[in-house]
Amino acid sequence: MVIEAWRKIKQNTIAPVYLLYGTEAFLINETKNLILNQILTEEEKDFNFAVYDLEETPIEAAVEDAETFPFFGERKVIFLHNPAFLTAEKSKDKVNHNLSQFEAYLQEPAPYTVMVISASYEKLDERKKITKELKRKAEVVEAKKLNEHELKTWIKNQVKTKGFEIDDDAVERLLTLVGTNMFMITSELEKISLYAAEEKRINRSLVEKLVAKSLEQNIFTLIEKVVQRRLDEALRIYYDLLKQNEEPIKILALLAGQFRLIYQVKELARRGYGQQQIAGFLKTHPFRVKLALGQASGFTDEELVHLIGLLANADYQMKTGGMNKSLLIEMLLFRLKK
CATH class of the missing domain: 3.40.50.300 (P-loop containing nucleotide triphosphate hydrolases)
Known part of the structure; x- marks a missing residue:
């Protein structure tokens, strides 16, 4: 329309x-x-x-x-x-x-x-x-939120109007890095287009090179490393966030939010809900649901319940205790690996 x-x-x-x-x-x-x-x-x-x-x-x-x-x-x-x-x-x-x-x-x-x-x-x-x-x-x-297919089609059309082409895996990576905010996607496409002016083609490596990861995306990647039981890489991401002056309490809130989403989509998928239905029920974008479903396969229900409990306890300690907040999350990451 x-x-x-x-x-x-x-x-x-x-x-x-x-x-x-x-x-x-x-x-x-x-x-x-x-x-x-x-x-x-x-x-x-x-x-x-x-x-x-x-x-x-x-x-x-x-x-x-x-x-x-x-x-x-x-x-x-x-x-x-x-x-x-x-x-x-x-x-x-x-x-x-x-x-x-x-x-x-x-x-x-x-x-x-x-x-x-x-x-x-x-x-x-x-x-x-x-x-x-x-x-x-x-x-x-x-002006409703676009679903994943519509969003990908829109990105390709945006690139086409600039006289460029974009690879499918580059579109996928762009959405993973930036999210579904159309203002941010447009801004990143403008930046990438300047670098792709000669070849007139945007590939995955160019997206990887030029698109800055948001805090939310860094949290997503951190959780990916936890899923893969690669604690050293998870900690490296966390230390980089601290160097960027990100507040530990904000990092913790995003971690908790992502694990809650993983638990919810896993449960709803088991009940037979499709990706679009889950997105509507949770009032989030289908692409976020797709990513969370991918991460959900790395955890059992018991693990997720345990992790959410650890996160809730860390939040309580961070807000009421005198323990160093940065150290609190570092200790939490060690426990998440188990």
């Missing part, structure tokens, strides 16, 4: 009202920028572009702006953020909204204005009249 909306915008088939909703901030942001840059020049943006936070400003103020003729040029663009009145969540709004005035605008939107409602929520309240009306009258773009 997002790709189709982008195609229409690029062809200058612009709707008068857009509703962008979902939890993938990157896709929402890209759609907004595409609309803005397609309609207004840099000079026109100074006069004909406005942003309203609906937790601070009543909707009728934005509607009145939308109905006002552009000061300079032929069209104007208005972004509306945080429309909590479209959800079932308890409203944080500091203002009351005249939704009837907004509904009236939707019946006959100003032909010279493009209104973009940005709703960064997982779900909208379909029972509400305003939600139903907006979905009927607006161009609806759902």
Whole structure:
């Protein structure tokens, strides 16, 4: 749905009202920028572009702006953020909204204005009249989290638009190192592309060489070494993290979180849940589930329960005891190997 909306915008088939909703901030942001840059020049943006936070400003103020003729040029663009009145969540709004005035605008939107409602929520309240009306009258773009296949396809398309190719194992490694944050992936692809300018091809070794590991990825690799019972390498990663001034308590929290995830996906997989179902149940990305399932095979249920207990005890000691925090994790790693 997002790709189709982008195609229409690029062809200058612009709707008068857009509703962008979902939890993938990157896709929402890209759609907004595409609309803005397609309609207004840099000079026109100074006069004909406005942003309203609906937790601070009543909707009728934005509607009145939308109905006002552009000061300079032929069209104007208005972004509306945080429309909590479209959800079932308890409203944080500091203002009351005249939704009837907004509904009236939707019946006959100003032909010279493009209104973009940005709703960064997982779900909208379909029972509400305003939600139903907006979905009927607006161009609806759902920016949901991409699954693993969609994410890999998107990466390949991003690379292709730059005139490059990327190997399948390079895509896999990029996701393993960076995670599924599309902003971070885009940033890393920009960096890699500079180095691949001559060959126009991105391979796994180039990704390995250029992509910096996040703290989360270092924790993942550390656990991999524990799974493989390679304590010396696990400790080397840990010492490197300390040299980078990473806080032991943060490292411990990430270790505990990853082991809990491993235990959960192992249990849910045993009950017959598929990768997508597990991701939905745990509210995490399917790619993280895939990686955790791979690590789960290295532990028995009893080992995982024991490890989680050790981590909980270490957390308690770290927060209440006087023992050196760095040494506490080092001792923990020795016990994790057993």
